[in-house]
Amino acid sequence: xxxxxxxxxxxxxxxxxxxxxxxxxxxxxxxxxxxxxxxxxxxxxxxxxxxxxxxxxxxxxxxxxxxxxxxxxxxxxxxxxxxxxxxxxxxxxxxxxxxxxxxxxxxxxxxxxxxxxxxxxxxxxxxxxxxxxxxxxxxxxxxxxxxxxxxxxxxxxxxxxxxxxxxxxxxxxxxxxxxxxxxxxxxxxxxxxxxxxxxxxx
Amino acid sequence: xxxxxxxxxxxxxxxxxxxxxxxxxxxxxxxxxxxxxxxxxxxxxxxxxxxxxxxxxxxxxxxxxxxxxxxxxxxxxxxxxxxxxxxxxxxxxxxxxxxxxxxxxxxxxxxxxxxxxxxxxxxxxxxxxxxxxxxxxxxxxxxxxxxxxxxxxxxxxxxxxxxxxxxxxxxxxxxxxxxxxxxxxxxxxxxxxxxxxxxxxx
Amino acid sequence: xxxxxxxxxxxxxxxxxxxxxxxxxxxxxxxxxxxxxxxxxxxxxxxxxxxxxxxxxxxxxxxxxxxxxxxxxxxxxxxxxxxxxxxxxxxxxxxxxxxxxxxxxxxxxxxxxxxxxxxxxxxxxxxxxxxxxxxxxxxxxxxxxxxxxxxxxxxxxxxxxxxxxxxxxxxxxxxxxxxxxxxxxxxxxxxxxxxxxxxxxx
Amino acid sequence: xxxxxxxxxxxxxxxxxxxxxxxxxxxxxxxxxxxxxxxxxxxxxxxxxxxxxxxxxxxxxxxxxxxxxxxxxxxxxxxxxxxxxxxxxxxxxxxxxxxxxxxxxxxxxxxxxxxxxxxxxxxxxxxxxxxxxxxxxxxxxxxxxxxxxxxxxxxxxxxxxxxxxxxxxxxxxxxxxxxxxxxxxxxxxxxxxxxxxxxxxx
DNA sequence: CATGAATGAGCTTTCATTCAT
DNA sequence: TATGAATGAAAGCTCATTCAT
Numbered sequence: 112x113x114x115x116x117x118x119x120x121x122x123x124x125x126x127x128x129x130x131x132x133x134x135x136x137x138x139x140x141x142x143x144x145x146x147x148x149x150x151x152x153x154x155x156x157x158x159x160x161x162x163x164x165x166x167x168x169x170x171x172x173x174x175x176x177x178x179x180x181x182x183x184x185x186x187x188x189x190x191x192x193x194x195x196x197x198x199x200x201x202x203x204x205x206x207x208x209x210x211x212x213x214x215x216x217x218x219x220x221x222x223x224x225x226x227x228x229x230x231x232x233x234x235x236x237x238x239x240x241x242x243x244x245x246x247x248x249x250x251x252x253x254x255x256x257x258x259x260x261x262x263x264x265x266x267x268x269x270x271x272x273x274x275x276x277x278x279x280x281x282x283x284x285x286x287x288x289x290x291x292x293x294x295x296x297x298x299x300x301x302x303x304x305x306x307x308x309x310x311x312x313x
Numbered sequence: 314x315x316x317x318x319x320x321x322x323x324x325x326x327x328x329x330x331x332x333x334x335x336x337x338x339x340x341x342x343x344x345x346x347x348x349x350x351x352x353x354x355x356x357x358x359x360x361x362x363x364x365x366x367x368x369x370x371x372x373x374x375x376x377x378x379x380x381x382x383x384x385x386x387x388x389x390x391x392x393x394x395x396x397x398x399x400x401x402x403x404x405x406x407x408x409x410x411x412x413x414x415x416x417x418x419x420x421x422x423x424x425x426x427x428x429x430x431x432x433x434x435x436x437x438x439x440x441x442x443x444x445x446x447x448x449x450x451x452x453x454x455x456x457x458x459x460x461x462x463x464x465x466x467x468x469x470x471x472x473x474x475x476x477x478x479x480x481x482x483x484x485x486x487x488x489x490x491x492x493x494x495x496x497x498x499x500x501x502x503x504x505x506x507x508x509x510x511x512x513x514x515x
Numbered sequence: 516x517x518x519x520x521x522x523x524x525x526x527x528x529x530x531x532x533x534x535x536x537x538x539x540x541x542x543x544x545x546x547x548x549x550x551x552x553x554x555x556x557x558x559x560x561x562x563x564x565x566x567x568x569x570x571x572x573x574x575x576x577x578x579x580x581x582x583x584x585x586x587x588x589x590x591x592x593x594x595x596x597x598x599x600x601x602x603x604x605x606x607x608x609x610x611x612x613x614x615x616x617x618x619x620x621x622x623x624x625x626x627x628x629x630x631x632x633x634x635x636x637x638x639x640x641x642x643x644x645x646x647x648x649x650x651x652x653x654x655x656x657x658x659x660x661x662x663x664x665x666x667x668x669x670x671x672x673x674x675x676x677x678x679x680x681x682x683x684x685x686x687x688x689x690x691x692x693x694x695x696x697x698x699x700x701x702x703x704x705x706x707x708x709x710x711x712x713x714x715x716x717x
Numbered sequence: 718x719x720x721x722x723x724x725x726x727x728x729x730x731x732x733x734x735x736x737x738x739x740x741x742x743x744x745x746x747x748x749x750x751x752x753x754x755x756x757x758x759x760x761x762x763x764x765x766x767x768x769x770x771x772x773x774x775x776x777x778x779x780x781x782x783x784x785x786x787x788x789x790x791x792x793x794x795x796x797x798x799x800x801x802x803x804x805x806x807x808x809x810x811x812x813x814x815x816x817x818x819x820x821x822x823x824x825x826x827x828x829x830x831x832x833x834x835x836x837x838x839x840x841x842x843x844x845x846x847x848x849x850x851x852x853x854x855x856x857x858x859x860x861x862x863x864x865x866x867x868x869x870x871x872x873x874x875x876x877x878x879x880x881x882x883x884x885x886x887x888x889x890x891x892x893x894x895x896x897x898x899x900x901x902x903x904x905x906x907x908x909x910x911x912x913x914x915x916x917x918x919x
Numbered sequence: 920c921a922t923g924a925a926t927g928a929g930c931t932t933t934c935a936t937t938c939a940t
Numbered sequence: 941t942a943t944g945a946a947t948g949a950a951a952g953c954t955c956a957t958t959c960a961t
Contacts, residue, residue, distance in 0.1 A: 118945085138430050140342055144931065154947045159932070161945095220426035226487050227419040228340055237488035244491075264500070270484060270492060271477065271501040278480025282472060285428050286439035289446075290472055298466070299473040305511040306504030345955060356922045358959085367956065542834055544746055548935060558943045560938085569935065621833040628826035630891050632744050641892035648895075668904070674888060674896060675881065675905040682884025686876060689832050690843035693850075694876060702870070703877040709915040710908030724924085749951060760926045765953070 123161050126151050127175055130168045135214035139169060139221045170235070173222055176215065177239045183208065184246060194254035195304045198272070202296045205276055209283075209292060216284050244269040251307075260307040268307060275299045325363055328353045329377050332370050337416035341371065341423045372437060375424055378417065379441040385410065386448060396456035397506045400449075400474070404498045407478055411485070411494060418486045446471040453509075462509040470509060477501045527565055530555050531579050534572050539618035543573065543625045574639060577626055580619065581643040587612065588650060598658035599708045602651075602676070606700045609680055613687070613696060620688045648673040655711075664711040672711060679703045729767055732757050733781055736774045741820035745775060745827045776841070779828055782821065783845045789814065790852060800860035801910045804878070808902045811882055815889070815898060822890050850875040857913075866913040874913060881905045
């Protein structure tokens with residue numbers, strides 16, 4: 112008669128978080144369902160009660176991460192100030208995020224790599240990156256209209272910013288010793304914004 | 314008893330190229346040694362005659378790919394003209410290369426992702442990206458000394474260019490429909506170069 | 516506090532009938548307790564309230580089926596007329612039953628097959644087939660005593676009739692296209708009865 | 718250079734025979750691939766080198782048995798003498814075979830039971846039983862033409878004989894204590910043959 | 920040098936059963 | 941009585957690697 116509290120939601124989170132921990136430690140392919148179960152403090156069967164498969168856990172995990180990311184970017188870009196200022200603020204925001212989630216970057220890249228061979232993954236990821244780029248593009252367009260930037264193609268500029276984010280994270284993953292994200296990202300943005308402000312004619 | 318010619322070298326290349334084909338088709342984790350053997354037209358045992366393990370093939374493969382790349386970049390940057398012109402020429406060069414090697418991008422990303430967990434891969438890849446960045450940095454430094462750029466940190470600028478290359482390739486992999494590498498990469502370089510030429514003061 | 520009516524009996528039947536439906540559809544080994552629960556419209560826990568295990572459901576199911584069968588055979592054989600006539604009537608009866616219960620035949624065969632390895636199943640099934648054969652034997656014995664049949668061993672003859680029933684059902688299960696039970700079973704009985712009536716001397 | 722002798726054929730037989738032993742002991746569903754491997758004295762991997770799956774082993778096994786059976790029946794029926802005599806000889810032959818293969822009968826029935834749910838199994842089994850029945854039918858037809866039998870439908874008679882064979886084996890499987898195959902099968906054939914010889918008019 | 924049969928640890932997923940509520 | 945979340949032992953299959961020939 113006493114309805115048990117619905118633990119479904121928290122169990123799901125619990126499992127996803129365990130998966131994040133295990134994937135961070137071992138990577139997707141070396142992580143076994145047993146590892147995730149042990150980390151989550153539940154049995155292997157419970158994993159399958161809440162998720163269809165290992166892949167399903169992975170997808171939930173990444174969805175979780177991407178949603179957070181788009182959300183944060185939205186918030187930062189909604190602040191006061193010139194578009195340039197907001198974009199520079201974004202670099203700080205993302206630098207912080209990267210530092211927090213260091214160990215997740217390889218998982219994300221493993222997942223990226225599967226996009227070419229799995230249309231569902233492809234579509235999901237493309238959806239997120241498009242949302243991201245559209246968000247940036249809208250702000251850049253605003254900057255163009257306000258006369259802040261001299262630029263024809265806001266979309267392309269947005270893609271370039273996205274590329275720098277992803278590319279720096281990637282180089283950092285390959286070579287964390289030498290690549291200094293914290294300084295380099297703001298510099299990149301400064302140079303890019305300077306270029307966008309400049310009256311180029313060639 | 315005429316000594317047979319040493320077929321070692323060509324067998325090695327044959328196997329590496331088979332591995333490239335198979336990895337492209339299936340990805341690293343789904344590619345079986347049997348697949349590579351069949352593709353190379355040799356037996357599985359032969360694979361192990363020339364390579365210690367699947368990982369060893371992988372490393373040879375990466376070497377194969379990156380050596381070519383660094384070589385080409387070196388050549389392009391050795392051309393006549395201002396540093397800006399040479400860097401813009403580089404964008405053309407790399408765009409062409411990307412188009413030719415579409416199918417390799419996901420493999421390379423799989424390896425990037427493993428770098429965090431495999432120190433050998435890490436070291437190999439870091440070595441290549443460093444070589445790449447140093448090459449760029451040297452040219453940018455030249456540009457600074459000639460007064461072409463107003464910039465303190467040639468290394469950071471080199472990293473930024475590298476990031477754009479890698480980041481655009483990544484976004485294109487995720488979303489080939491929307492990301493237009495051919496146009497975006499030159500634009501990125503133009504904006505960046507404009508920024509590097511500008512007298513920034515903040 | 517009016518005592519609720521005992522729903523035990525109807526729940527039991529409800530579950531057994533659900534099991535029949537599910538086993539028919541999927542076979543014993545592929546049928547999961549979840550499937551039976553869903554089919555019965557109860558929870559999996561309820562299944563275990565009424566039955567100890569999947570095997571217990573199975574045994575109840577077999578009982579359910581065989582009790583009906585022995586009952587019907589008894590009724591048909593209790594009719595008026597010569598033993599031959601009654602046995603021929605039985606063929607009509609069984610042919611009809613087979614047609615109604617087409618989907619049950621494979622399940623029954625799965626249980627037959629397990630008899631060798633499960634003494635309980637063995638005993639249960641052997642009990643039913645013995646009851647069946649004794650019933651037939653009693654009637655055949657009557658036929659012998661009345662001079663209708665020239666035959667020494669009523670038991671063996673009963674077993675033969677049982678064999679034809681089971682064997683035809685089996686062949687029909689294997690090859691429903693070619694085996695025409697409706698015609699073949701009466702013919703078999705006619706030939707057998709003719710043989711039983713004949714004065715054989717070898 | 719010295720070609721190794723092809724052990725493929727004998728390995729296959731070795732595995733099938735191990736499977737027969739294990740299936741006899743445990744039944745199809747309880748038999749694990751590990752059990753078969755251990756019994757055959759090879760590794761589990763070797764099983765999969767020679768057979769695609771557990772099912773494939775089962776099918777090879779049964780094909781083996783059925784082919785033998787049809788072969789033996791063909792041989793016995795090719796003997797001298799009246800059709801009646803040959804059919805009676807067949808009962809001896811099959812009784813011997815049954816005794817030898819006692820433990821295989823449950824496996825065969827497990828397989829029969831799957832026919833309804835697996836069209837491939839269905840087709841295979843139907844093929845064998847048809848071959849069997851056609852063989853019998855041809856001989857019975859001969860008996861009809863020679864005036865040995867008074868009978869319209871040789872096919873149906875063949876099916877009846879087949880039913881008795883299968884049905885007796887089935888009842889014996891269920892109740893080996895009470896069903897006496899050795900005596901009952903010849904009696905069944907005698908009664909049936911007597912019926913086929915008799916001038917029936919009802 | 921080359922072959923390919925053989926190995927066996929490892930992994931995901933299934934599902935009968937239990938038990939707190 | 942009834943529920944359904946939780947359990948965990950299985951089991952089929954894969955595949956990098958080895959090694960006798």
